Amino acid sequence: MTLNEWISSVPVYEPGRPIEEVARELGFDDAAEIKVASNENELGPSPKALDAMAAAAKEMHRYPDGGGFYLKKKLAATLGVKPQNLMLGNGSNELIEFLGHVYLQPGTNLVMSECAFVVYRLVAALFNAEAIAAPMKNFTHDLDAMLAAITPETRLVIVCNPNNPTGTINTPEEIDAFLEKLPDHVLAVFDEAYFELMPAEAQADLLKHVRAGRENIIVLRTFSKAYGLAGLRIGYGVGHEKLISALNHVRQPFNVNAMAQTAALAALDDDHHLAKTREMVFQGLELFAEKFPMIGNGLEFVPSYANFILVKTGNGREVFNDLQKRKVIVRPMNGYGLPDWIRITVGTPEQNQKVLAALEDIL
Ligand SMILES: Cc1ncc(COP(=O)(O)O)c(C=O)c1O
Numbered sequence: 001m002t003l004n005e006w007i008s009s010v011p012v013y014e015p016g017r018p019i020e021e022v023a024r025e026l027g028f029d030d031a032a033e034i035k036v037a038s039n040e041n042e043l044g045p046s047p048k049a050l051d052a053m054a055a056a057a058k059e060m061h062r063y064p065d066g067g068g069f070y071l072k073k074k075l076a077a078t079l080g081v082k083p084q085n086l087m088l089g090n091g092s093n094e095l096i097e098f099l100g101h102v103y104l105q106p107g108t109n110l111v112m113s114e115c116a117f118v119v120y121r122l123v124a125a126l127f128n129a130e131a132i133a134a135p136m137k138n139f140t141h142d143l144d145a146m147l148a149a150i151t152p153e154t155r156l157v158i159v160c161n162p163n164n165p166t167g168t169i170n171t172p173e174e175i176d177a178f179l180e181k182l183p184d185h186v187l188a189v190f191d192e193a194y195f196e197l198m199p200a201e202a203q204a205d206l207l208k209h210v211r212a213g214r215e216n217i218i219v220l221r222t223f224s225k226a227y228g229l230a231g232l233r234i235g236y237g238v239g240h241e242k243l244i245s246a247l248n249h250v251r252q253p254f255n256v257n258a259m260a261q262t263a264a265l266a267a268l269d270d271d272h273h274l275a276k277t278r279e280m281v282f283q284g285l286e287l288f289a290e291k292f293p294m295i296g297n298g299l300e301f302v303p304s305y306a307n308f309i310l311v312k313t314g315n316g317r318e319v320f321n322d323l324q325k326r327k328v329i330v331r332p333m334n335g336y337g338l339p340d341w342i343r344i345t346v347g348t349p350e351q352n353q354k355v356l357a358a359l360e361d362i363l
Pocket residue numbers: 038039090091092093094117160163164191193221222223224230233234235
């Protein structure tokens with residue numbers, strides 16, 4: 001049996017652990033824990049999406065609409081682009097992998113930031129390409145450093161905005177300047193997984209470049225975060241028609257399931273749920289910013305523009321374990337080279353209070 005030789009060195013993604021698994025391991029008889037480890041929406045899916053899914057359940061003997069006609073039509077109208085500018089994915093993670101299929105091979109590289117979403121590295125490794133990590137400034141993408149890291153072999157430069165796990169952003173002005181200097185041989189990938197949760201004034205309109213016909217940019221978004229549909233796996237990319245057409249060559253015929261398409265369509269109609277979610281996140285971030293300095297000797301944190309926050313607790317792995325014993329699951333940050341930090345998803349007010357109480361207890 002002969003494997004592709006590089007496959008065994010591709011790291012396996014370590015997801016936040018399911019609540020049930022942690023409960024079983026620690027011997028809790030209930031699963032009533034707080035999982036604030038994966039930046040999910042703690043309000044759950046939109047009630048409109050739940051209703052639409054219940055109604056759609058009896059059609060699940062049918063294959064999905066492989067072209068995602070209705071969802072693309074609705075997204076196109078909402079975003080002011082054409083359906084041909086849109087690509088649906090089984091989560092935005094799948095779209096990152098598609099980009100690997102289309103652009104990466106041995107000898108090529110992608111440029112990312114040293115502390116950005118780990119899947120970019122995994123996808124580079126999957127295609128036996130190099131991931132070049134540019135230094136950051138103040139936990140924020142240094143776009144000039146990223147430009148400087150580009151080589152003739154660079155195919156993708158990935159800007160995660162807001163960035164996971166730091167929650168930091170680049171301003172619309174910084175991004176415009178970056179795009180002006182970007183060489184034509186490189187595709188700019190803007191991962192906007194948390195876009196809908198940003199304050200309006202921080203949201204850069206990158207789709208204007210797609211509308212204007214620019215070829216070397218793609219914007220990735222997801223229904224997993226603000227829309228609370230992570231379990232269904234659905235995201236989308238917006239880019240030039242030629243690029244979308246290339247991505248279509250590497251997908252399976254039914255890569256996005258029917259339930260996900262139904263729920264996403266309904267979720268787009270639920271402005272109320274989105275507004276409630278944004279409000280919950282803004283209030284939670286404010287609460288953490290107010291309380292962290294009062295815990296222990298004052299906890300350092302990185303001001304965030306997404307539904308999570310990076311906080312320096314010292315020995316993140318140990319704090320993670322201690323929190324787990326108190327039925328709170330967060331994410332330690334060793335994997336990101338930040339062993340003294342943990343990342344906490346903003347939850348409901350009650351969840352946030354419990355997280356703070358558990359932290360106070362430990363620290
Ligand atoms: C920055 C970023 N991009 C992409 C994803 C993947 O999202 P999806 O559930 O759409 O695959 C995540 C999920 O945590 C993320 O944080």
